[in-house]
Structures are given as structure tokens and as C-alpha cells.
Amino acid sequence: MKQNIVKLAILFFAAYGVLVGFLTYWQVAKSDALMEHPRNRRLALRERRIQRGGIYDRHGQPIAQSQFVNGEQRRVYTDPPAVAHLVGYVSERYGRVGLEGRLDRYLSGMSRDEWLLELQDRIFNRQRRGNDAFLTIDLNVQRRAAAALAGRRGAVVALQPQTGEVLALVSAPSYDPAQINAMWDALQRDRRTPLLNRATLGLYPPGSTFKVVTLCAALENNVVKPDETFRCLGATGFGAYTVHEPNGRAHGRVNLTKALVVSCNVTFSQLAVRVGQVNFQNLAREFGLDGNIAFDLPMTTSSLLRQGSTMTTSILAQSGFGQGEIVVTPMQMALIAATIANDGVMMQPYLIKQIRSPEGEILMTRLPQPLRQAVQVGTAREAKAMMTRVVSDGTTRRIMASLGVRVAAKTGTAQNPHGKPHAWYIAFAPADKPTIAVAVVVENAGAGSAVAAPVARDVIAAWRKETG
Amino acid sequence: MRSASALRQGSDWSLLSCAVVIGLGAFALVHLTRTTSWDNALLVPLVGMAGFVAVELYLTRRKIHHDPLLLPLVALLVGLGLALLYHVKPQVLGQQAISLLLGLVTLAATCHLRDVRALTRYKYTLMLLGIALLLLVIFAGHPLGAREVRLGIRVGAFSFQPSELVRILLVIFLAGFLAEKREVLAYGARGGWQLSRADMRYLGPMMVLWGLVMLLLIRQQDLGMALLFFGIFLAMLYLAGARAVYLIIGITAFALGAYLAYRLFPHVRTRFDIWLNPWADIDNKGYQIVQSLFALSGGGLLGAGLGQGGAHRVPAVHTDLIFAAAAEELGLLGATAILLVFALIAYRGYRIACRARDDVSVLMAGGLTTALALQVLIIVGGVVKMTPLTGVTLPFMSYGGSSLISNFLLIGLLLVISGESPMRR
Structure with missing residues (x-):
């Protein structure tokens, strides 16, 4: 009887091992693919907690910035109609257009391999922030x-x-890009x-x-x-x-x-x-x-x-x-x-001059680039x-x-x-x-x-x- | 082996303190993440963990010998379960706390039972009670849970899910029954592969059970419980040393029944098809499993953090699918740790069975452990899409009074068996 108990126990332990295998498949191997699935709202929700990076002009004047109002993020524009086509808009319903779309990877702060940063922010209870973009524009x-x-x-x-x-x-x-949902x-x-x-x-x-x-x-x-x-x-x-x-x-x-x-x-x-x-x-x-x-x-x-x-x-x-x-x-x-x-x-015409992390570290800089002697x-x-x-x-x-x-x-x-x-x-x-x-x-x-x-x-x- | 005997003797306070600290800490973490806090909520884990300490103290005072690991392990699961519930469905915390206290009382009361063989004397009565309860549910049950399946019966203001208790009654019955008939089962009237008329007498209960399971499957769509009952039955037959022919008949009968159900009943077929491809109908039939997989993906290796996941979107996440929330908030490492805790409980359970003094105790401990371990396998297997998703609770973590109390009863019985005989050495 005891041999059978041992065998049964081993059977269960093996089955639990298979469970861990399946868990690994979903949580590690397929994690990114599932997170990016259009029906998965997690990325959007996670993004809402990260303060979206700002967009600044060549002198560091703010063009668009995000602020938390009652726990919800709002995009605030210095002169909304003047910069609307330049920066575009961010809308959960209508997507990201213009530079907001182009720079989304940086502004959202959702780049991969940042889990360590995320962990630090969580430990020190810091507001997580996206990266800032500096444009060539003179506001x-x-x-x-x-x-x-x-x-x-x-x-x-x-x-x-x-x-x-x-x-x-x-x-x-x-x-007014801030009113995009209401005015759509x-x-x-x-x-x-x-x-x-x-x-x-x-x-x-x-x-x-x-x-x-x-x-x-x-x-x-x-x-x-x-x-x-x-x-x-x-x-x-x-x-x-x-x-x-x-x-x-x-x-x-x-x-x-x-x-x-x-x-x-x-x-x-x-x-x-x-x-x-x-x-x-x-x-x-x-x-x-x-x-x-x-x-x-x-x-x-x-x-x-x-x-x-x-x-x-x-x-x-x-x-x-x-x-x-x-x-x-x-x-x-x-x-x-x-x-x-x-x-x-x-x-080469360009708008995006520099991307900086919230800590001020320069992540990307563009330099003038000649196209040709026309x-x-x-x-x-x-x-x-x-x-x-x-x-x-x-x-x-x-x-x-x-x-x-x-x-x-x-x-x-x-x-x-x-x-x-x-x-x-x-x-x-x-x-x-x-x-x-x-x-x-x-x-x-x-x-x-x-x-x-x-x-x-x-x-x-x-x-x-x-x-x- | 002094340390081993010391371990077996008394209560291990350091382990229980660890579990209590983890449970309280987890709950506190969730509390910190909440924007609308309900300060009374902190009472729930405090009272719950104090309950565990009280039970342990009580058992020590009464000099009731018991396995020292089971209670701390259960306390750990309960503590994490409360923390997860606080995030995914805080409104059920109060009820869960009451169930927890009732469960701890049940456990303490069970531990007064000095000999589980006392129970097997009433095995037929208990089994009839179980069958009656199941029939009551099948024909007069009311919907319980998100799936609108009739799983519960109502007694006054309380809702009660009998199948959780029935699985324990089944174990008690089988332990008594199989211990009596071991010889025949193992060697047969004539031996070998041939079945005699005598065998038929013992195949009888198997057939009755098969019928009940099929009824559960077809009438209730309760694939999970059907699987669990039949699994317990087969495992205990195997533990009792039944001849292979019994096991083969059993497995074949179940497979045949499941196949027929698949062919004949659309809802069984749907459930199976969802399992194969939940992505085909993300919004309706596949919603639950897809949301569960999304929750898993959200956890990654280290988890989103307690109170941080988006698992509250998963239907029935507070009951059957709480493991999805655990995997999201605690990540692969945390989910694996929880499975390890269940594996440790199973290990202790089977260890108790191995050391039990007679056939009844061996079979009962083995059966109870199997009931618990198999239930975990069924629901977690569904959550990770290893098997079709069938609704059973995750012991000690899911919300649900019947589940919680009956699992405490189960652990209580294991503790009784563990204390029945001092180690023979």
C-alpha cells in the first residue's frame, strides 16, 4: 500500500511540475505577445500609471506635459491649437497621432528591460515617468x-x-488636442x-x-x-x-x-x-x-x-x-x-532633437545630416x-x-x-x-x-x- | 533522528509566525495600494491569523499530537488568499473571514476525534447522506457563481455547496469500504484478469458512482467535480491495491462517458472546444480563459505586485480563478511557490498516510490528500489551459464558505490521523 502512496505522490508532483511548465510558457515565453494582444487592456492600464513624458521646444519650453488630476492623467498643452498638428493627440479611443504616436515608445516610458527601474521606483515610491522629448521647434x-x-x-x-x-x-x-474625444x-x-x-x-x-x-x-x-x-x-x-x-x-x-x-x-x-x-x-x-x-x-x-x-x-x-x-x-x-x-x-529636415530620461540622461540625440547637393x-x-x-x-x-x-x-x-x-x-x-x-x-x-x-x-x- | 521526532512532537511556532507575517504583510501591501481604503479590512487578516495561532495554542495545550507543518502551510495560503481577495473583490472579505473562523473551529473540533475509524462505522450512512445531497443539488439546486450552474442549495439565508462536503464523505466511505474488501479487490475470487460474480459485488459501488458522476457532468455541467470524484475513487482503488483490471474498467468507463457526453451534449462540446481554441470567441465563450491567460501574461517572472494586477477582469477570479490573480500579482515565481506549498501539503498528507497505523487510516489520509491535490491540479490546470477549465475552487484561497470549511475539515482529519500513533521507532 505504501509503495502505491509513494507512486501516487510522485504522480502528483510530476503533474505539478507540468503545471509550472505551462505557467512558464504563458508567463515568460508568451508574456510579451499576450501583453500586446489588442484585447488585453493591461498595457494601457499600466501606462496610465506612468506619467507620460513631456514634449519641449528647442529652449526647453514645455509644449505638452502630463499632469495627474484626481489620479487621472491629463495632457496639458501650452498653446493647444498652435501645436495641435505638431504634437498630435493621445486618445484611448482614437489612438496616438503625430509626434505623440511617433515618440510613444519614449514618452510612455514603457520600454522593455526596465523592470529594474520599475522595481526601484516602486521601492522608493517614486512616480514613474516617461522620457521627455526635445524638439527643434521654437515655440x-x-x-x-x-x-x-x-x-x-x-x-x-x-x-x-x-x-x-x-x-x-x-x-x-x-x-484642441486636449478635447479630441469630446470634439471628435x-x-x-x-x-x-x-x-x-x-x-x-x-x-x-x-x-x-x-x-x-x-x-x-x-x-x-x-x-x-x-x-x-x-x-x-x-x-x-x-x-x-x-x-x-x-x-x-x-x-x-x-x-x-x-x-x-x-x-x-x-x-x-x-x-x-x-x-x-x-x-x-x-x-x-x-x-x-x-x-x-x-x-x-x-x-x-x-x-x-x-x-x-x-x-x-x-x-x-x-x-x-x-x-x-x-x-x-x-x-x-x-x-x-x-x-x-x-x-x-x-x-535632412527633422523635428526630434533629443530624448532625455526623467533623470536627464540623454537617450537619443539627432545631429544635422546633409542629404545631397541638390x-x-x-x-x-x-x-x-x-x-x-x-x-x-x-x-x-x-x-x-x-x-x-x-x-x-x-x-x-x-x-x-x-x-x-x-x-x-x-x-x-x-x-x-x-x-x-x-x-x-x-x-x-x-x-x-x-x-x-x-x-x-x-x-x-x-x-x-x-x-x- | 532527534530533530525529526522533535518536529513531529509539538507545534512549530517559527513556521507559523512566518506564515502569519507573510499573510499580514501581503494584506498590508494590498491595503497600501488601495485608493479608497476601508480600515476595518485590516481586522480580517488580523483576526484570521490570530485564529490560526489560537488553534495551534489550543492543540498544544490539549496535548493533541499533530503534524507541525500542515497548519502553517494552510495559514500561508489563507493569508495570501485574503490579500488577493482584498484586491479582486473586497466586498466578500467579511464573509470569507466568518467562514475562516468557522473553518478553524471545525478543525479544532475535528481534532478531538481520537480515532477516524469511528467515522467509518457510519460509512454507508455518510455515503447515503452524500448521495442525497448530490441528488438534491442535481434536482433542486440553485445557481451559484458566475456560470449560472446549479451548484448550491439554500438553507435559510445561507448558500451551501454540497459537493465540497461530499468529496470528504466519499473519501470516508471508500476508506471504510475498501479497507474491508481489500483482499477481494487485490486478488479477486479467482485472481488475475477474470472477473467473478464476487467481483461484481464490489464493482457495484463503482457503477453507482459512475452514474452519479455522469449525472453531474450532464445535468450540472460540473465537469470539475465529476473529474474530482472519479479521480478520488480511482486513486483510492489504486491505494487499496486493487487489481489493474479495476483501474482499467474505471478509466475506460470514465473516458467512454466523457466521450459520449462530448458527442451528445453541446455544452460539454463547447467547453472542450473553448479549451482547444479560446481565441476564436474572445468576447463570449472564450472570455474567461483568455482573460485568465492575459492575467498570467501580466505577471511575468516577478509579478505585477500585490494589489497591482488587472486580474479583477477575469470572471470568477475571486472563486475558481483566484490562481490567475495570484499568478499575475506574484508572477511565475510566486505562482510556483504557491504550487510548492500545495505540493508540500500533499507531501505531508501522503507522509501521514504512509505512517498511519491501519488500512482505514492509510486509505483515508491518502484519499483526503488526493482530494486536495487533485482539486488543485484540476483548477490550476484549467487556469493555465493544460486541461479544459472546469469550475472547482482552489483550496484555502478561493472565496467560498463551503469550500473553506470543508477543506479545514479535511486538514483536521489529516491532523487526527497524524496524531493517532506516535512514530514507531
């Missing part, structure tokens, strides 16, 4: 840009040409699409601002003789297609600089055709069109042609002055301005000089005068099928040693010189004030 510039766009639909992107750091990234209309349905219904980040996702015909690209193409390919002049009779024909100046106004005899200053469509359509479709497309690609530019936020690809379309002479002619089938994002235009400002070197230094400098004349001799001279610094720029008034033209302005300043490049688009607002230029001026002014 004052950002807010000024947002204020300048207030009540309009459009976007502003400001870059530092030498580094590719994004100084401001604004889209209007905006929303209204925001979804709103025809002005306030949730869309126009700065990186909005596609617009660039209009005359694209003439700087045509200009660079002409200079790079040596299709213009020195001192060559062009005759503008208010219209010019390319086969069956005729290019018209707005209001049919003839610019008369113009050199290249003058053509840019008066924004002569006839001259630039001729230049594009002279350059030829292959060279024109190649140069546009050098500036980033038709290609993917990696960025910290989702970005739409700007393109010369519609999907499946081919470049005909008439489309090429229109492309020369930024119409045709070209669509670009405001970020793309800011990159073009910054590249010219930076002697033709295109820098155009030769000489070309860039010539274009820069001509863009400077656009301001000093052109329609926006008065607007920029208050800056007290020489500005290089190009206006745009982009025809589009949705009503009044979009107002565009790309600029950089100071012209001789640029520290900021800006692209502004205001939807259906008319002339770029009247509507978009003041916005760019405000942004430049704010940045000049920051940098002294």
Missing part, C-alpha cells in the same frame, strides 16, 4: 506663425537652412478638415514659387546666355497650348532677374521647355519631388505629374511656372527655399541673389521692410479648381547669411504677395527676435 516662432494664420486655411513651415531643423510647423484650421465627431464632420496636417500632408499647386526651381534648372543646364533678355508679349504659344500672363499683361523685355521679380509666366514656361523634360524632372527630383523624404511626421510625396500622366510640352511649359500637374506640400517648398539658402545643400553652389547663389531682388524690387518690399534685414523670397498665386487662387510665399533671411527659411500657403486667399508674405514676415520677425 515662440510656432505660436507667432499660428497667430498669423488664425482664421485662415493654410500652413507654415519654417526650417533652419544649415541644419534642417524645423523651427515651426503650423497647419490651420486647428483643434464635430472635427470629423468639419468641411475645413481641421484634423488634416496641411504642412506635411496637404498638396497644393505651388504656383509661381516653383519658378525658383525652373530658374535653378535653367542655370544648372546653362540654357540662358549671360545678359540674355526675353520678350514678354503677355502670352506665348507651345503648339496648341498658349501661356497667358494673369490679366494678359505684357512684361515687355526682361532679363532673368526681372523675369523672376515680375514673375513672368511667359519667360519661365520658355525656360522649362528649353531645359527639356528630362533635365527639368531630374532637377525637381534633386529638390525632393517624386521621392520620399524621410521625416518625423507622415509626409505626402510632392510630384510633378499626376499618376499615370506623361510630360508633354504643354504640361512642361505650365510646370515652368508651377501650374500644370505639379502638387507640393508646404514642407517641400520650405525645403526648396532652405536648400537654395544653404548653397544648394539639402539638409544644385551647384554657384546656381544656388545666383538664385539667392535674384530672390533677394524679388523682395527689394518687388511687391513685397514694403511688407518686409519692417524686418530691417535683407530677405530673399518668391511669391506665388496658385490657380486651382477650388475657387480663388492659393496664396504662396517662400522666403529666407537674412539673404546673405540665412538662418531661417519659410514656406507659407494660405488656401483660396488670392495673391501671395498680399496674404502669404505678411505671415512669412511675422515668422521671420519672431525668429529674429529669438536669435537677436
